[in-house]
Amino acid sequence: MLLIHCPYCKAERPELEFSNAGQAHVVRPSNMEEMSDAEFETMFFIRDNPKGVNLERWRHAHGCGRFFNVVRNTITDKFLKVYKAGEPRPSDKEIAELNK
Amino acid sequence: MKNFNALNLAREALRGHKGWEKQWTSPEPKKKYDVIIVGAGGHGLGTAYYLAKEHGITNIAVLEKGWLGGGNTGRNTTIIRSNYLYDESAGLYNHALKLWEGLSQDLNYNVMFSQRGVLMLAHSVHDVQSFQRHIHANRLNGVDNQWLSAQEAKDYCPPLNISKDSRYPIMGAALQRKGGTARHDAVAWGYARKATAMGVDIIQNCEVIGINRAPSGEVTGVETTKGTINAEQVGIVASGHSSVLMDMAGVQMPLESYPLQALVSEPVKPVFPCVAMSNAVHAYVSQSDKGELVIGAGTDSYLSYSQTGSMHILQHALDAIIEMYPMFSRMKMLRTWGGIVDVTPDRSPIIGKTPVKGLYVNSGWGTGGFKATPGSAHVFAHTIARDEPHKINAGFNLDRFRNGRLIDEAAAAAVAH
Numbered sequence: 001m002l003l004i005h006c007p008y009c010k011a012e013r014p015e016l017e018f019s020n021a022g023q024a025h026v027v028r029p030s031n032m033e034e035m036s037d038a039e040f041e042t043m044f045f046i047r048d049n050p051k052g053v054n055l056e057r058w059r060h061a062h063g064c065g066r067f068f069n070v071v072r073n074t075i076t077d078k079f080l081k082v083y084k085a086g087e088p089r090p091s092d093k094e095i096a097e098l099n100k
Numbered sequence: 101m102k103n104f105n106a107l108n109l110a111r112e113a114l115r116g117h118k119g120w121e122k123q124w125t126s127p128e129p130k131k132k133y134d135v136i137i138v139g140a141g142g143h144g145l146g147t148a149y150y151l152a153k154e155h156g157i158t159n160i161a162v163l164e165k166g167w168l169g170g171g172n173t174g175r176n177t178t179i180i181r182s183n184y185l186y187d188e189s190a191g192l193y194n195h196a197l198k199l200w201e202g203l204s205q206d207l208n209y210n211v212m213f214s215q216r217g218v219l220m221l222a223h224s225v226h227d228v229q230s231f232q233r234h235i236h237a238n239r240l241n242g243v244d245n246q247w248l249s250a251q252e253a254k255d256y257c258p259p260l261n262i263s264k265d266s267r268y269p270i271m272g273a274a275l276q277r278k279g280g281t282a283r284h285d286a287v288a289w290g291y292a293r294k295a296t297a298m299g300v301d302i303i304q305n306c307e308v309i310g311i312n313r314a315p316s317g318e319v320t321g322v323e324t325t326k327g328t329i330n331a332e333q334v335g336i337v338a339s340g341h342s343s344v345l346m347d348m349a350g351v352q353m354p355l356e357s358y359p360l361q362a363l364v365s366e367p368v369k370p371v372f373p374c375v376a377m378s379n380a381v382h383a384y385v386s387q388s389d390k391g392e393l394v395i396g397a398g399t400d401s402y403l404s405y406s407q408t409g410s411m412h413i414l415q416h417a418l419d420a421i422i423e424m425y426p427m428f429s430r431m432k433m434l435r436t437w438g439g440i441v442d443v444t445p446d447r448s449p450i451i452g453k454t455p456v457k458g459l460y461v462n463s464g465w466g467t468g469g470f471k472a473t474p475g476s477a478h479v480f481a482h483t484i485a486r487d488e489p490h491k492i493n494a495g496f497n498l499d500r501f502r503n504g505r506l507i508d509e510a511a512a513a514a515v516a517h
Contacts, residue, residue, distance in 0.1 A: 020402040045354040045501040049343040
C-alpha cells in the first residue's frame with residue numbers, strides 16, 4: 001500500500017484514505033459549444049499514460065476531502081513531489097531533477 | 101511440424117521422446133518482413149497464425165520484449181465467457197467463443213478449454229435487474245445465458261453460501277453454460293507452434309524502441325534492441341504498453357494502464373465445479389485442473405507499470421471470497437501477481453486502423469482480454485490483411501471517441517469486467 005503525504009493535513013496517510021482523480025492540470029474549456037469533435041475528444045478522453053513520470057490529482061477523500069497534485073513515477077510508484085491544487089505545474093527541468 | 105496424435109505419441113514413447121522438434125524457433129530477425137506484430141501474447145501470436153492460415157501472409161515477425169506469453173496471457177484468470185450487453189460486444193466475444201470451441205483441434209494443441217459454466221452472482225435488486233437485462237439482450241443476440249434462482253445456483257455450484265444473513269446475500273445468478281476456462285499458456289504455445297510451422301519468425305527479448313515512418317507519414321518499420329526491422333504493416337498488440345508504443349508513432353491513445361492482480365491457492369482436490377464471478381464485490385474464483393483456486397482481484401486506482409499492485413486490493417478480494425465460500429477460509433494462498441491492463445474510457449477494446457497508414461492497433465482489452473483471444477486475433481488479422489476491419493470489429497474503431505459511437509460496456513457492467 002502506498003503512503004501518501006497530504007499537503008493540507010501535513011501528514012503521511014495510507015492510500016486507503018485517498019482516491020486517485022486522474023491527470024493533473026487538465027484545463028476545462030469555457031467555450032465547449034465552439035469546440036470541434038477532435039478538440040472535445042482530446043479534452044474528454046485522451047489522457048497522459050506515461051511509463052515514467054506522471055502528474056496526477058489525488059483527493060484526501062477520507063481525510064480533509066481536498067484535492068492536491070502529485071508528481072509520481074509510474075514504474076516505481078514513488079511519489080516525487082506533492083503540491084497543493086492551484087500551485088503551478090513543476091517545470092520539466094524540476095521534474096527531471098526529482099526523477100533522478 | 102510433427103502432429104500430436106496417438107500414433108506419433110506411441111512411436112515417440114517407444115524411442116524415449118527423442119523425435120520431437122522444437123515447438124518454435126528463436127531466429128535472428130531478418131531485415132524486412134511483410135508484417136510485424138509487436139507483442140507475442142495470445143492476441144499477437146494468434147494474429148500471426150490467422151494471417152498465415154487465412155490470408156496467406158507468412159513473412160511475419162512477432163516481436164516480444166520479454167518472453168512469449170509472459171505478459172497478460174500468462175497473468176490472467178483464464179475465464180472465458182461472451183455474455184456482454186451490446187450487439188457489437190456480443191458479436192465479438194461470441195465469435196471468440198465459437199473459435200474457442202474448435203481451437204484445440206484447429207491448433208492440434210490441447211488448450212484445455214473446459215466449458216464448465218460461468219456464474220455471475222447477483223447480490224442486490226440492481227444486480228438482479230441488470231443481469232436479467234443482460235440475459236434478454238444476450239438471447240436476442242443468440243448468446244447463451246440463463247437466469248438461476250439462488251437455490252438453482254447452489255445446485256449448480258454447491259460451495260456457494262446462499263444463506264439470507266450472509267454479508268453478500270446471493271439473490272440469483274446468470275449462468276453461461278458455454279463459458280468456462282482454458283489453459284492460458286497453452287494458448288500462446290499452441291499459436292506459436294502453428295505459426296512457426298507456417299514460417300512466422302517469433303523473436304523474443306527484442307524490445308521495440310521506436311516506430312519508423314516515411315516523410316509522407318506511412319510506417320516503414322520499427323527500431324528494436326536488435327536493430328532496425330522494416331515492414332510496411334505493423335500491428336501493435338502490446339496490452340498495457342500499447343499506448344507507449346503508439347506514442348512512438350505520434351498517436352495519443354485513449355488508454356490508461358493499471359495493475360490488475362490475481363492469486364492462486366495451494367492445490368486441493370476438486371471442490372469447485374464452475375467459474376463464479378461476483379462483480380459487485382470483486383471476487384472471481386475457479387479451480388484449475390492442477391487443483392489451485394484461481395482468484396481474480398481488482399485493479400489499483402492509479403496508473404502504474406509496476407506489475408505488482410497493492411496488498412489491500414488482494415485483501416478486499418479474499419474478504420469477499422471467504423464471505424461467500426466460508427470453507428475456503430483456512431486455505432493458504434501460494435502466489436500473487438499483477439499484470440498491466442490498458443483500459444479505454446468505455447471499457448471496450450480498440451481493434452483497427454490508426455491515423456498512420458500501415459499501423460494497426462489491437463488494444464484496450466482492459467481487465468478482460470483473455471476470453472477474446474482467438475476472436476480478437478482472427479478479426480485483427482483480417483483488418484491487417486485487407487486494410488479494412490472485419491464487420492465484427494468495425495465498431496471497435498479508434499474514431500468512436502471522436503464521433504461518440506461508444507460501446508459502453510463500462511456503464512453496462514458498472515465495474516471492471
